[in-house]
Amino acid sequence: MANENKLQAIIGHCKEYGYIFQSSEIYDGLSAVYDYGQYGAELKRNIRDYWWRSMTQMHENIVGIDAAIFMHPTVWKASGHVDNFSDPMIDNKDSKKRYRVDHLLEAHAETLSEEAGKALIDTMEQLLAANDFDGLRTLIMDNGIKCGVSGTANWTDVRQFNLMFATQLGSVAEEASEIYLRPETAQGIFVNFLNVQKTGRMKIPFGIAQTGKAFRNEIVARGFIFRMREFEQMEMQFFVKPGTQKEWYEYWKEARMKWHLSMGIPQEHYRFHDHVKLAHYADAACDIEYDFPMGFKEVEGIHSRTDFDLSQHQKFSGKKLTYFDTDINQHYVPYVVETSIGLDRTVMMVLSEAYKEEDLSTAEKQDSRVVLNLPPMLAPIKLAVLPLTKKDGLPELARELIDQCKPYFKCYYEEKDSIGKRYRRQDAIGTPFCITIDHQTKEDQTVTIRYRDSMTQERIALSSVRDLVMDKIKMF
Numbered sequence: 001m002a003n004e005n006k007l008q009a010i011i012g013h014c015k016e017y018g019y020i021f022q023s024s025e026i027y028d029g030l031s032a033v034y035d036y037g038q039y040g041a042e043l044k045r046n047i048r049d050y051w052w053r054s055m056t057q058m059h060e061n062i063v064g065i066d067a068a069i070f071m072h073p074t075v076w077k078a079s080g081h082v083d084n085f086s087d088p089m090i091d092n093k094d095s096k097k098r099y100r101v102d103h104l105l106e107a108h109a110e111t112l113s114e115e116a117g118k119a120l121i122d123t124m125e126q127l128l129a130a131n132d133f134d135g136l137r138t139l140i141m142d143n144g145i146k147c148g149v150s151g152t153a154n155w156t157d158v159r160q161f162n163l164m165f166a167t168q169l170g171s172v173a174e175e176a177s178e179i180y181l182r183p184e185t186a187q188g189i190f191v192n193f194l195n196v197q198k199t200g201r202m203k204i205p206f207g208i209a210q211t212g213k214a215f216r217n218e219i220v221a222r223g224f225i226f227r228m229r230e231f232e233q234m235e236m237q238f239f240v241k242p243g244t245q246k247e248w249y250e251y252w253k254e255a256r257m258k259w260h261l262s263m264g265i266p267q268e269h270y271r272f273h274d275h276v277k278l279a280h281y282a283d284a285a286c287d288i289e290y291d292f293p294m295g296f297k298e299v300e301g302i303h304s305r306t307d308f309d310l311s312q313h314q315k316f317s318g319k320k321l322t323y324f325d326t327d328i329n330q331h332y333v334p335y336v337v338e339t340s341i342g343l344d345r346t347v348m349m350v351l352s353e354a355y356k357e358e359d360l361s362t363a364e365k366q367d368s369r370v371v372l373n374l375p376p377m378l379a380p381i382k383l384a385v386l387p388l389t390k391k392d393g394l395p396e397l398a399r400e401l402i403d404q405c406k407p408y409f410k411c412y413y414e415e416k417d418s419i420g421k422r423y424r425r426q427d428a429i430g431t432p433f434c435i436t437i438d439h440q441t442k443e444d445q446t447v448t449i450r451y452r453d454s455m456t457q458e459r460i461a462l463s464s465v466r467d468l469v470m471d472k473i474k475m476f
């Protein structure tokens, strides 16, 4: 399937099967804002749990917190977001459409040969690293890049736009102070560094993890839930002794890639992209990119942030944010290696990987199915229980099985339509296991289990169902 078609097919499927809806759809939607439906919310929660447990349960030296979205406005001054959290943009004077300069050049690079495209991206990265806005504009002009709407190359100068949303805290206008919706979750961790270190008696190296909403006024938001204005991040800041950050950076690069592969996604769908232009706080940075239907794009960033954030907060708050290292009898401001992954982008990655249109035609008949091959541990529904008929006590047996299983994992009961149709509906939702209860069940206490991916079926003991599913959905 062509990539653009695949993206459209996934968007359509998400809507049809209760995964993801456009926000405020009955009012024609709100651009780049999405709502998760009944299955999407479960999938998202399962991915969040998997990340959270991988960090805070599987690492004895990582703890999780939940900081507020609103923070003191000086936080964003100290972090550099007020002055630096902006993207170079360019407007087309005819269409009045605004583009992110890197997106415009990247899109053009994709239309060129591999070699020419790479040369263009290299030049762009050098210009971005040097903040050379005139050079970027010249690059756009020299390449004859035109606006997709007006079809002209009538461009403004390149300018910076801040991406933070501002709002008022306080009910009386004169007394209200302007605050920001956080554009990343990381700062909630930095300002709580000492609270957690002291109360948790944490010894370096240790990490603080957090998941939560972040907000960015993305100028060009596109690609479904890839780039949203309200989204969720899963971040972990790992505090280390100065001088050891390179080792920890390499450690987390490898550890995070392993996490991705543990979801059953093949290595060739991932690649690392090392940054040439480093953010103002970083001494090394890379992205983990996944091969989305739109091509390889960032899903996670790994950044060695030095002692920038803690030092800045120390300076702006006037409070000491140092750690006393008993091994060397010294106080220091720790260095930080962070892993920062977008939850919504991970949902999109998992869905892109799972979505399959399969041709099942035989010589006798045409047939096909749409299936989501989600990893069982992430699937919204783990088990569907389907009585063959609505009578003869079969629904009662099905209900008994559900009652036995539902304290442990999410089940679904369905008695309408033929078994074949019900299987296909569960395939489309991504349910890994279906159990059919039939008349034989009443005689010998066995059921048919049907596996989503292979579509094979086998007869197993009713009493073994719960443990079998539990075994297949375990995360660790």
Ligand code: ATP
Residues within 6 Å of the ligand: 184, 216, 218, 225, 226, 227, 228, 229, 231, 232, 233, 298, 299, 300, 301, 340, 341, 342, 343, 344, 345
């Ligand atoms: P991009 O270059 O795509 O704008 P970024 O480098 O600004 O991303 P970070 O600031 O490193 O992103 O944020 C960490 C992660 O948060 C990203 O890897 C991505 O998964 C997620 N993320 C960032 N911006 C968005 C967004 N607008 N919508 C959805 N997820 C996002």
